[in-house]
Amino acid sequence: xxxxxxxxxxxxxxxxxxxxxxxxxxxxxxxxxxxxxxxxxxxxxxxxxxxxxxxxxxxxxxxxxxxxxxxxxxxxxxxxxxxxxxxxxxxxxxxxxxxxxxxxxxxxxxxxxxxxxxxxxxxxxxxxxxxxxxxxxxxxxxxxxxxxxxxxxxxxxxxxxxxxxxxxxxxxxxxxxxxxxxxxxxxxxxxxxxxxxxxxxxxxxxxxxxxxxxxxxxxxxxxxxxxxxxxxxxxxxxxxxxxxxxxxxxxxxxxxxxxxxxxxxxxxxxxxxxxxxxxxxxxxxxxxxxxxxxxxxxxxxxxxxxxxxxxxxxxxxxxxxxxxxxxxxxxxxxxxxxxxxxxxxxxxxxxxxxxxxxxxxxxxxxxxxx
Amino acid sequence: xxxxxxxxxxxxxxxxxxxxxxxxxxxxxxxxxxxxxxxxxxxxxxxxxxxxxxxxxxxxxxxxxxxxxxxxxxxxxxxxxxxxxxxxxxxxxxxxxxxxxxxxxxxxxxxxxxxxxxxxxxxxxxxxxxxxxxxxxxxxxxxxxxxxxxxxxxxxxxxxxxxxxxxxxxxxxxxxxxxxxxxxxxxxxxxxxxxxxxxxxxxxxxxxxxxxxxxxxxxxxxxxxxxxxxxxxxxxxxxxxxxxxxxxxxxxxxxxxxxxxxxxxxxxxxxxxxxxxxxxxxxxxxxxxxxxxxx
Numbered sequence: 001x002x003x004x005x006x007x008x009x010x011x012x013x014x015x016x017x018x019x020x021x022x023x024x025x026x027x028x029x030x031x032x033x034x035x036x037x038x039x040x041x042x043x044x045x046x047x048x049x050x051x052x053x054x055x056x057x058x059x060x061x062x063x064x065x066x067x068x069x070x071x072x073x074x075x076x077x078x079x080x081x082x083x084x085x086x087x088x089x090x091x092x093x094x095x096x097x098x099x100x101x102x103x104x105x106x107x108x109x110x111x112x113x114x115x116x117x118x119x120x121x122x123x124x125x126x127x128x129x130x131x132x133x134x135x136x137x138x139x140x141x142x143x144x145x146x147x148x149x150x151x152x153x154x155x156x157x158x159x160x161x162x163x164x165x166x167x168x169x170x171x172x173x174x175x176x177x178x179x180x181x182x183x184x185x186x187x188x189x190x191x192x193x194x195x196x197x198x199x200x201x202x203x204x205x206x207x208x209x210x211x212x213x214x215x216x217x218x219x220x221x222x223x224x225x226x227x228x229x230x231x232x233x234x235x236x237x238x239x240x241x242x243x244x245x246x247x248x249x250x251x252x253x254x255x256x257x258x259x260x261x262x263x264x265x266x267x268x269x270x271x272x273x274x275x276x277x278x279x280x281x282x283x284x285x286x287x288x289x290x291x292x293x294x295x296x297x298x299x300x301x302x303x304x305x306x307x308x309x310x311x312x313x314x315x316x317x318x319x320x321x322x323x324x325x326x327x328x329x330x331x332x333x334x335x336x337x338x339x340x341x342x343x344x345x346x347x348x349x350x351x352x353x354x355x356x357x358x359x360x361x362x363x364x365x366x367x368x369x370x
Numbered sequence: 371x372x373x374x375x376x377x378x379x380x381x382x383x384x385x386x387x388x389x390x391x392x393x394x395x396x397x398x399x400x401x402x403x404x405x406x407x408x409x410x411x412x413x414x415x416x417x418x419x420x421x422x423x424x425x426x427x428x429x430x431x432x433x434x435x436x437x438x439x440x441x442x443x444x445x446x447x448x449x450x451x452x453x454x455x456x457x458x459x460x461x462x463x464x465x466x467x468x469x470x471x472x473x474x475x476x477x478x479x480x481x482x483x484x485x486x487x488x489x490x491x492x493x494x495x496x497x498x499x500x501x502x503x504x505x506x507x508x509x510x511x512x513x514x515x516x517x518x519x520x521x522x523x524x525x526x527x528x529x530x531x532x533x534x535x536x537x538x539x540x541x542x543x544x545x546x547x548x549x550x551x552x553x554x555x556x557x558x559x560x561x562x563x564x565x566x567x568x569x570x571x572x573x574x575x576x577x578x579x580x581x582x583x584x585x586x587x588x589x590x591x592x593x594x595x596x597x598x599x600x601x602x603x604x605x606x607x608x609x610x611x612x613x614x615x616x617x618x619x620x621x622x623x624x625x626x627x628x629x630x631x632x633x634x635x636x637x638x639x640x641x642x643x644x645x646x647x648x649x650x651x652x653x654x655x656x657x658x659x660x661x662x663x664x665x
Binding site for chain 2: 164
């Protein structure tokens with residue numbers, strides 16, 4: 001079956017400095033030849049540290065900003081060939097949820113107006129039935145229909161994010177790009193929103209591109225993961241495979257940074273040395289070579305290609321075959337003292353009921369319970 | 371799982387609904403200066419509207435027996451050099467002044483705001499073009515530009531309003547453009563784009579309401595400036611034409627008799643002072659009331 005969204009060799013460079021006549025003289029290379037695809041109903045997570053181009057990729061994929069090179073196909077149609085009018089019509093098929101629910105809702109529109117607008121723009125529901133549809137959407141995201149008359153400033157962060165999700169759902173899209181949808185929320189609210197997203201996915205058959213730097217969340221929600229470093233995808237694999245056996249040195253470093261809720265768990269931390277290189281002047285060859293522990297001469301000259309093995313686990317590293325196994329990165333069962341062991345057991349039992357639907361922090365960390 | 375969030379929302383739903391506009395009004399009414407300003411402006415507007423009913427005399431009726439009489443019970447504000455009642459002329463003069471303030475600012479906003487929206491939202495060449503023209507107009511002082519334009523158009527109250535309106539336009543272009551550039555990078559504007567709004571709809575429905583507070587404050591202050599400009603133009607003979615009264619032309623007539631008949635200058639001067647001060651108080655109050663950083 002063909003992919004819902006396919007990005008092929010996306011490139012985006014933002015002008016950083018300009019000459020006297022406004023001609024750009026230097027570029028921030030935000031995204032360099034990024035390719036990925038998402039199938040219907042699937043969740044692809046884009047992970048990486050701040051400034052690696054995750055958000056830029058998500059906006060390129062919706063053509064909210066124009067790529068400098070590459071192709072985007074949605075259901076086989078070339079998005080870059082669409083006219084402005086066709087592009088607006090396409091908007092009902094793919095939506096975006098923002099990181100900051102305090103900034104993503106227009107403070108001068110009531111919730112009802114926010115939700116009715118997409119219905120009117122795409123002529124989805126006749127004017128007389130719009131109110132009813134708005135109430136229906138609100139219920140779908142777990143809000144009371146009567147909140148439609150209120151303004152965004154009257155809601156908490158979690159409620160606002162529900163409203164933002166409701167706005168995205170209003171057009172009945174096939175794909176929703178979630179740009180760090182829970183990182184601005186309290187930990188206690190996160191699980192509610194994540195479970196809402198998962199419920200909606202199951203009920204409506206949505207595909208997600210889930211942009212995040214929170215690996216615990218990614219492990220919980222994603223089917224496949226793409227790891228980005230400095231505007232390039234360095235590794236992509238099914239979530240289980242990636243967390244079980246990360247291949248790229250950068251992925252290993254990321255995974256080793258996940259906190260484990262066991263004080264004496266044994267594992268080796270990989271701490272990256274040196275600054276994150278500037279995207280203005282990225283390193284030659286492999287863009288990770290300046291921080292990589294396994295660097296050889298070839299890495300400095302030649303950029304590695306993203307090569308997939310038979311299972312679809314793709315890695316962009318020259319030395320992927322020679323690297324030591326990743327066992328050390330993923331934490332082993334550590335020494336809980338017997339007393340603590342009992343306490344943990346009791347605690348897990350008592351929270352079992354209410355936490356069933358929530359994000360279980362313990363199990364969301366790699367191998368913590370194993 | 372979503373049930374967990376419901377009680378909290380239901381509990382909050384009984385609060386009174388308050389739109390941003392209503393909240394701003396409530397905060398405006400808490401400020402004494404602004405309320406005093408509003409009262410004075412409202413009083414002058416009422417006077418201007420009801421001029422034929424409240425005016426004790428015809429403002430243009432002359433009398434050779436009453437030339438330059440000081441304030442007295444039959445003529446509270448005194449009379450001018452042609453024996454006309456000054457109270458009546460101040461009341462009727464409010465019409466010219468308030469109308470000039472209102473209409474010229476309406477002209478300035480109806481040109482300036484769309485151009486500012488266009489420049490700020492589209493950017494690029496159009497922005498550069500509009501901004502350079504604005505810069506050129508701002509290089510010339512407001513009043514000088516208004517006088518030059520009024521002299522070019524010919525002396526009449528209507529032309530004075532057009533001249534003042536055009537001279538006040540660049541301020542609105544620049545303010546709108548700056549505000550748009552601040553708001554258009556907000557997430558909710560990108561969200562509006564991502565749900566498929568056409569550009570004009572984003573500019574008018576999503577950006578404009580959010581920059582309106584700043585425009586409202588500027589409009590209030592500009593009305594005050596326009597009233598002064600109208601008085602200045604009338605003083606120079608470029609605005610309201612005799613014998614119809616306007617505060618500026620009354621001051622012009624009064625300056626020749628300043629030592630003999632100071633009341634001729636005091637009353638129209640006081641009226642200008644009061645209206646302009648009140649409008650500025652209202653503008654300042656609005657600015658504070660609409661400031662989202664304050665509770």
